[in-house]
Amino acid sequence: MAVKIQDVAARAEVSVGTVSNVLNGRATVSTATAERVRAAIDTLGYVRNGAARQLRAGRSRSIALIVLDVGNPFFAAVARGAEARAAEDGYVVLLGSSGGDGDRERLYLDEFREQRVAGVLLTPTDADGDVACHLASAGVPVVLVDGRTAGGDVCAVSVDDVEGGYLAVAHLLAQGRRRISFVAGPLSTCQVADRLAGARRAVAEVEGAALEIVETDAMTVLAGRAAGERLRARDDKPDAVFAANDLLAVGVLQALTILGDIRVPDDIALVGYDDIDFAAAAVVPLTSVRQPAEALGSTAVDLLLRQLDGALDSADRQVRFRPELVVRASSA
Numbered sequence: 001m002a003v004k005i006q007d008v009a010a011r012a013e014v015s016v017g018t019v020s021n022v023l024n025g026r027a028t029v030s031t032a033t034a035e036r037v038r039a040a041i042d043t044l045g046y047v048r049n050g051a052a053r054q055l056r057a058g059r060s061r062s063i064a065l066i067v068l069d070v071g072n073p074f075f076a077a078v079a080r081g082a083e084a085r086a087a088e089d090g091y092v093v094l095l096g097s098s099g100g101d102g103d104r105e106r107l108y109l110d111e112f113r114e115q116r117v118a119g120v121l122l123t124p125t126d127a128d129g130d131v132a133c134h135l136a137s138a139g140v141p142v143v144l145v146d147g148r149t150a151g152g153d154v155c156a157v158s159v160d161d162v163e164g165g166y167l168a169v170a171h172l173l174a175q176g177r178r179r180i181s182f183v184a185g186p187l188s189t190c191q192v193a194d195r196l197a198g199a200r201r202a203v204a205e206v207e208g209a210a211l212e213i214v215e216t217d218a219m220t221v222l223a224g225r226a227a228g229e230r231l232r233a234r235d236d237k238p239d240a241v242f243a244a245n246d247l248l249a250v251g252v253l254q255a256l257t258i259l260g261d262i263r264v265p266d267d268i269a270l271v272g273y274d275d276i277d278f279a280a281a282a283v284v285p286l287t288s289v290r291q292p293a294e295a296l297g298s299t300a301v302d303l304l305l306r307q308l309d310g311a312l313d314s315a316d317r318q319v320r321f322r323p324e325l326v327v328r329a330s331s332a
Contacts, residue, residue: 003046012040061091063304064112065121065297066105067145068189069219070097072247073276074293075123078145081297082121089305091118100125100186100218113140119304121145121297124190141307143300146291147190148318155307155317157300161191164289164323165198168242168271169211171287171325173202175332177240177269178209183227183252184244185219192219192244195273199242212238219244224251231268232256239268240331246272246279246288253282253330269331285328292321 009016014033021029022037029037040046065082067075075097083093094117096108102125109131112120119141122132132154135142144156172180182199185192196213203211214231216223224243231237232255243249249272256262256270264270264284272279275290299319306312 003044012037060118062117064117066096067123074274077293078297081294085298085301161194162198165195167325169199169202172240179238180240181238221251224248228252228255246276287331290324
């Protein structure tokens with residue numbers, strides 16, 4: 001049976017109000033009495049009822065963060081940025097990973113709302129952000145992280161992925177590459193769709209250049225390796241690959257170089273996206289489009305807290321960062 005505050009009061013031989021004062025750090029309790037209460041708490045293993053306390057206070061101190069893949073170092077960095085900013089105002093971040101599955105995303109949202117989180121930070125599984133719009137219309141404070149809605153009516157923090165895709169492929173074209181494969185995750189993901197749009201814009205500017213899409217069902221190293229194996233088995237190999245994220249790019253790199261008969265970048269140049277730590281440490285250091293991951297997380301929390309305080313102007317609801325191309329040996 002769970003230990004109640006009344007049990008602590010009885011063991012410490014004080015009133016329930018005195019225990020409450022100690023728990024809330026009020027200075028109305030003598031040092032000796034406070035030490036006796038804390039000793040009773042430690043002995044009994046009492047844990048205060050956070051949900052009930054939040055209901056009484058009128059606001060939770062928890063923020064939900066739901067990302068596409070917590071196994072991706074990019075989203076781990078987003079979470080670090082969110083946690084650091086939340087801690088500044090005494091909030092904690094509850095993390096969920098949807099795995100790109102809309103049903104799993106809804107399960108997390110239902111659970112976090114039952115826990116009465118103060119608000120939700122969401123990297124959406126749907127390209128148009130309908131889930132975020134539904135949350136906002138239901139009165140749930142929400143900020144899209146690395147996503148957007150068609151009308152821009154929900155707070156969002158993002159990177160210009162169209163520009164990022166353009167930077168990646170324009171760089172490959174500037175190296176004289178003309179047969180470019182885009183190794184994508186699911187095209188229904190808005191980030192992938194935007195990166196493809198930027199890649200197509202760059203190819204359209206160069207006569208004789210061509211872009212093909214190699215779609216994958218996931219954005220992981222294993223999915224990238226499978227795509228790379230398909231490419232290396234072909235007679236009409238591309239002379240460059242742009243991968244929708246660095247995990248895919250690392251997998252492609254493994255598949256292309258494992259037998260030693262294909263050289264990167266001499267035979268096939270390679271560019272990834274996100275600039276995770278693994279990119280610089282790859283066996284062939286990986287050219288990548290850098291996103292400010294921690295800044296995305298911290299800025300999203302800042303927008304959410306300003307929503308909660310009613311201090312957010314309509315002009316400040318959308319924050320977009322610019323990507324940066326980091327050139328390394330895989331394409332130079």
